[in-house]
Amino acid sequence: MTEDAPDPINTIREVCGMSGSWYRLESTGLANRIYATRDVVVRIATDHEEAFSDARTESVAAPVAHAAGLLTPRLLVFDDSRQLLDRPYSVWERVNGKTLGRLSPDPHSMSDTWRQVGSQLALLHVRVKQCDDPNGYLDKPERNLSLDCVLEKLASTGNISRTLAKEISLLIDELHSVVLKEAKSCFLHNDLHDMNIMCTRGGQLMALIDWGDAGWGDPTIEFAQIPLPALPYVLEGYREVAPDLLGGTPEARIIWDKLDYAMMESLENPSHIIPMEAYKQFLNAKGDRFKNPMLGLANKAIQPDARTSRR
Numbered sequence: 256m257t258e259d260a261p262d263p264i265n266t267i268r269e270v271c272g273m274s275g276s277w278y279r280l281e282s283t284g285l286a287n288r289i290y291a292t293r294d295v296v297v298r299i300a301t302d303h304e305e306a307f308s309d310a311r312t313e314s315v316a317a318p319v320a321h322a323a324g325l326l327t328p329r330l331l332v333f334d335d336s337r338q339l340l341d342r343p344y345s346v347w348e349r350v351n352g353k354t355l356g357r358l359s360p361d362p363h364s365m366s367d368t369w370r371q372v373g374s375q376l377a378l379l380h381v382r383v384k385q386c387d388d389p390n391g392y393l394d395k396p397e398r399n400l401s402l403d404c405v406l407e408k409l410a411s412t413g414n415i416s417r418t419l420a421k422e423i424s425l426l427i428d429e430l431h432s433v434v435l436k437e438a439k440s441c442f443l444h445n446d447l448h449d450m451n452i453m454c455t456r457g458g459q460l461m462a463l464i465d466w467g468d469a470g471w472g473d474p475t476i477e478f479a480q481i482p483l484p485a486l487p488y489v490l491e492g493y494r495e496v497a498p499d500l501l502g503g504t505p506e507a508r509i510i511w512d513k514l515d516y517a518m519m520e521s522l523e524n525p526s527h528i529i530p531m532e533a534y535k536q537f538l539n540a541k542g543d544r545f546k547n548p549m550l551g552l553a554n555k556a557i558q559p560d561a562r563t564s565r566r
Contacts, residue, residue: 262288262290262299262340263340264277264290264297265277267297267344270339271331273292273294273346274292275293275295277297278290280296283354283356283451284450285301286300286301286303286309286310286467287299287301287306288301291349292349293349293351294348294349295346295347295348295349296328296346296347296348296349297345297347298345298347299340299342299343299344300342300344305467308392309467309468310333310335310342310343310345310467311343311392312393312466312468313330313345313465313466313467313469314335314343314345315386315387315388315392315469316393316466316470317466318330319386319442320442320469323383324378324382325382325463326375326461326463327462327463328464329348330345330348331346331348333346350461350462350464352453352454353453353455354449354452354453355450355452355453356448356449356450356452357450358454358456359458360449362485365458365485367458367488368452368454368458368460369481369485369488369489369492370491370492370495371460371492372452372463372485372492373488373489373491373492373493373494373496374492374493374495374496376489376493377492377494377495377496379441379442379443379444380441380442380474380497380500381496381497381500383441383442386442393470393471394445394470395470395471395472396445396468396470396471397472398434398473398476398508398515399512399515400434400435402511402514402518403427405518405522406423406427409518409521409522412522414522414525415521415529419529419531423518423531426510426514426531426534427514430507430510430511433504433507434507434508434511436502436504438502439500439502440473441471441474441500442469442470442471443469443470443472443474444466444468444469445468445476445477446466446480447463447477447480448480448481448482449481449485452464473508474500474501475501475502475505475508475509475512478505478512478513479509479512479515479516480516483513483530483533483534483537486509486537487540490505506538510537513534517529517530
């Protein structure tokens with residue numbers, strides 16, 4: 256079957272014993288075509304390079320998370336037999352909610368929702384102790400420890416000024432030794448952003464969806480794609496459940512990962528802004544939200560060069 260061929264939804268419905276009329280849902284990603292009835296959702300892998308592997312990963316990961324009591328849809332059917340389709344498809348219990356990223360892009364207006372997200376992440380990390388994976392479907396979440404190489408490549412494009420490059424280099428140097436410290440390994444969702452969070456219009460969290468990148472790794476990797484303004488709320492909710500699980504310097508590891516994402520984005524999009532001041536404020540935040548603020552970064556003075564930044 257090609258992407259242009261119609262999906263055999265009626266046949267899938269009959270084989271799976273589902274009732275009700277179907278309609279297609281708009282997908283928020285590239286890995287699936289999505290159909291729904293009032294009660295279930297069908298996800299059919301696209302030809303995207305990671306779609307098949309993601310489908311197999313979530314077929315292993317999502318049931319484990321659901322069994323551990325996490326707010327995530329129940330997997331009803333996973334079929335990779337190629338009897339009906341030339342690709343994997345899955346049938347899920349439907350969560351009739353709204354995607355947080357579409358409901359409200361402002362984290363401050365949904366602070367309670369983000370706290371609930373943090374609590375769910377902590378529960379995932381605390382409760383899931385094993386995940387049977389005989390076929391090796393799970394991902395291997397890892398941190399990029401070579402940000403200096405990414406910076407060198409970015410600086411060579413001319414997308415950032417020498418001043419900004421120097422500032423990023425100082426931050427990398429400041430964080431490097433902390434990031435190298437060994438961290439606990441937990442079961443991760445590993446693709447958590449506001450388009451993978453379902454909630455009611457009133458902000459009650461309903462589900463974390465799309466487990467196609469799940470695997471074992473440092474729990475702070477979970478925060479890389481969460482909007483920076485939402486992180487204080489997420490960490491607050493997380494620490495109410497698991498106060499010490501993230502270790503001594505989670506803020507440093509979080510900003511390291513965010514800097515990695517930001518530089519990679521800037522390589523593709525010269526207009527993308529790397530929010531260095533926001534990163535520093537986060538690292539140096541005082542008060543109850545952050546137990547281990549990084550010191551010294553806000554006081555590092557960078558002398559501007561004569562060239563105007565393209566940011």
